Amino acid sequence: MAYPYTRLRRMRRDAFSRALMRETVLSAADLVMVAFVVDGAGRREAIASMPGIERVSIDGLLGVADTCVELGIPALALFPAPGPEVKSEDAREAWNPQGLFQRAARALKARHPGLGLIGDVALDPYTTHGQDGLIDASGYVVNDATVEALVKMALAQAEAGYDFVAPSDMMDGRIGAIRAALEAAGHVHTRILAYSAKYASAFYGPFRDAVGSAGNLGKGGKHTYQMDVANSDEALREVELDLAEGADAVMVKPGLPYLDVVRRVKDRFGAPTFVYQVSGEYAMLKAAAMNGWLDERAVVLEALTAIKRAGADAILTYHAIDAARWLREA
Numbered sequence: 611m612a613y614p615y616t617r618l619r620r621m622r623r624d625a626f627s628r629a630l631m632r633e634t635v636l637s638a639a640d641l642v643m644v645a646f647v648v649d650g651a652g653r654r655e656a657i658a659s660m661p662g663i664e665r666v667s668i669d670g671l672l673g674v675a676d677t678c679v680e681l682g683i684p685a686l687a688l689f690p691a692p693g694p695e696v697k698s699e700d701a702r703e704a705w706n707p708q709g710l711f712q713r714a715a716r717a718l719k720a721r722h723p724g725l726g727l728i729g730d731v732a733l734d735p736y737t738t739h740g741q742d743g744l745i746d747a748s749g750y751v752v753n754d755a756t757v758e759a760l761v762k763m764a765l766a767q768a769e770a771g772y773d774f775v776a777p778s779d780m781m782d783g784r785i786g787a788i789r790a791a792l793e794a795a796g797h798v799h800t801r802i803l804a805y806s807a808k809y810a811s812a813f814y815g816p817f818r819d820a821v822g823s824a825g826n827l828g829k830g831g832k833h834t835y836q837m838d839v840a841n842s843d844e845a846l847r848e849v850e851l852d853l854a855e856g857a858d859a860v861m862v863k864p865g866l867p868y869l870d871v872v873r874r875v876k877d878r879f880g881a882p883t884f885v886y887q888v889s890g891e892y893a894m895l896k897a898a899a900m901n902g903w904l905d906e907r908a909v910v911l912e913a914l915t916a917i918k919r920a921g922a923d924a925i926l927t928y929h930a931i932d933a934a935r936w937l938r939e940a
């Protein structure tokens with residue numbers, strides 16, 4: 611029935627009826643905090659392109675974990691920022707049981723066994739060339755040899771206590787290979803969060819500064835393995851394969867510019883769907899807020915709510931701690 615019998619503004623008139631018809635409610639339980647870990651003790655390094663986010667040594671990381679637990683943030687996604695001395699052509703530091711990333715997991719699990727830990731599985735922090743995989747003489751990232759390295763890396767992480775291993779590399783077949791190796795090693799509870807629809811995005815720039823891969827990568831792009839920004843049917847094929855190979859959850863990345871992909875993935879598969887609001891998205895909102903051009907709290911909560919509305923079950927975000935605090939005050 612049309613106007614005047616139908617007046618959509620009636621329900622919007624008061625806070626109580628807006629609350630009753632609200633479809634999407636963001637909570638701290640939807641968020642995953644993202645953190646960068648460096649070796650050493652008492653280290654805290656600012657990241658120029660990500661104001662408010664620091665690379666911290668394990669002692670500082672424990673403080674970040676305390677805050678997550680206190681605020682009801684269920685999980686922490688961790689990325690290593692290893693020094694140049696451990697980088698190599700073959701990235702072997704990635705599966706060193708005594709390496710920084712494995713020690714970080716043991717320390718976090720000893721302190722907070724109930725806080726979910728998500729380990730990044732990709733070679734870029736550990737390679738001298740900054741690519742996510744191993745390269746041949748022409749610089750091309752080779753698939754199958756990279757998958758073998760990723761399997762070793764995932765096993766080392768499962769062994770160290772990561773609850774989720776999260777391959778962010780976009781090699782073909784890596785989910786199946788990692789799943790088979792985890793089963794064979796008895797790690798039947800280790801979850802796989804597959805970066806299934808990961809785009810070759812320019813929004814990752816600040817992250818590459820944070821983990822120190824930007825300089826090494828130089829002009830080298832990742833277009834031979836990450837997805838073309840222009841595609842979305844291809845994202846569904848990637849998700850379908852990753853689920854068939856044994857992924858427990860799939861991810862779309864970046865977030866806000868890719869919500870059409872999120873909606874298609876969620877509608878088609880109904881699987882746990884994570885979204886990564888990436889470093890460049892954080893940098894944009896932060897820079898505008900620092901200039902006084904946008905209201906940080908309002909735009910961050912709006913962006914996160916929009917990502918959830920589009921179909922995200924969980925959101926990896928550098929704003930997680932701030933957002934959880936704001937939600938608690940609300």
Ligand code: PBG
Pocket residue numbers: 730732733734742778779813814815816817818832887888889890
């Ligand atoms: C690399 C990786 C990247 C991000 C997560 N893992 C960057 C890249 O693919 O070059 C980006 C995250 C962000 O921008 O916040 N394996």
